[in-house]
Amino acid sequence: MKDAIHNPGEDAGARIVTRFFPLSEALKPYVSTIYLTEITLPAGTRVEDYLHPEWANMRFIDGEAPLAGVGGAPAVPAPPFVATGPTSKASYFAAGNMRAWGIGILPAGWAKYFALPAAELADRFCDGAAHPAFAAFAPLTDALPRINDVDAAAALIDGHLVGLLAGTPRDDPAIVAAHRALVDDDLASVADLAAKLALSERTVERLSHRAFGFPPKLLLRRQRFLRSLGRFMLDPSMAWIDTLDHQYYDQAQFTRDFRRFMGMSPRAYAARPKPILGAAAFARAAAAGAAVQGLHKPAD
Template sequence: MWVANGESAVSDHGANLKPGVSVSYALPAGPLRRYISTYSQTVVAPGSPTVFDQVYPEWPNIRLTAGGDMAACTGPGPLQPCNPICAIGPTSHSTHFSLAPGRYWTISLLPLGWAQLVGIRAAEFADRWEVIGRESSFAAFAPLLDCAGQDDDFTSIAARFDAHLLAMLKRPARREETILKAHDALLDPEVTTVDAFAERAGTGVRALERLSLATFGFSPKLLLRRQRFLRSLSQFMLDPSLAWIDTLDHQYVDQAHFIRDFRRFMDTTPGAFAAAPHPVLWAAAVARTAIAGKPMQVLQRPSESV
């Protein structure tokens, strides 16, 4: 487990880490790592003010709290309560959120995890949140709330998450190897076209389109565009002293090209994003890189999760 908090200045993120906020990460048990990338715990200390932040587009997540108060909105709009446990599908817009003093946990699903543990068509839940109730498509995740509420020791909580999620595993997901190949291809910076994406996945373009919408949530073209953008944003997250021009992925024609993508995926400008406080995001980037090798869930290869 690795922790970043506002009491320790870590590299160039030090000025962005907020006292009273800490973020910890842990890897799931080995058999889960092709389905789940990480578990995280965010703590906003008692007496601290509510924190506000935004997170870049991601793969799906299960988020929960025991005694805290969280609200969120993907894309423009007002924050909506999402207590005590909610599911969010794959996103193509940033998610704004608030966390009152309390403890919060995130179980980050990889695309194969969505196919295995959820099973509904990912495009139907893209850019959407849902509080998990008895009739929810995510009802099988509801017992995770009990796993988190028993004590404050994150190592013990992660072990209970493992036990519950391992019990949810059934036979291998349909098209499991194709999903893994497609995921691996998506993360290769040299894969720049849908044709190349399909070839690397070992399938046709039309089949890739169906697979992408069912498991990844978006069309192959949008997935490639999102990945290009997030590779660039991750460089800034690891070193906020960089100028944006120094973070650009090689696929960008110029800075204006990148700014258009920034507005599309983050619903704001690069300058406004850099100027805003990010008390959770920067701490998460430090802690996640230390434990998983990547600052973002969406940059983690399936091969790095096995």
């Protein structure tokens, strides 16, 4: 029998909590956050939400397997270790009782930890335990469920990530420079990005596919959209017209972008419950300085 979708507001016994944990200084150029989402619901029910477009993530799930699909793909049961590349489309998920540890991977972190070009896993997720690119992280799948102390579990993840740095390639300063440029509100074109990096547009294109997952033009469009969405997530009472980034010509252009990135209209999204991402936006902003991962600024 198919599980019922549940609105946590309907049941005082439901509990959804997302916590963010501090990072070692060595990880800050590569990792946005280490976080834990715990969901407790009545048996046989699930809660659904949409992840916004974001950089890469690894998630380690203990409990009921959530159903997940990126960009309108059919929702399928997620494996215990889910590795997701950078996304330019919303990811639907329906979760039951579970505990999920997450690691947000910044573009510099993708280049640091994975030999796989980011474009090869863009808008996709895979079983991290079966994919050779993520083999170094697979031991966390069995280790994390054995630890009841969440601070100890977060420290285990942090220590594992730090320990892996010793065998990784040198940093590419162009990746951090490109990331810093992308989160600049005034960056308006690929030509401007290439000029900031002192690289040809063709070189920027290759760099973008390798570390960021998408062509630079799409990345600029995504950042413009996320700046607008981030304002709404922190104040859902705002009218969409008041959230618009200054680079939008008008609301119609924003609406087209919204449909491209979220798969629905702004009105439809505003009307949906956001039982996980709504509260998490505030916690994330407090812990990491941005309501959505795609707006996370690289470490200085």
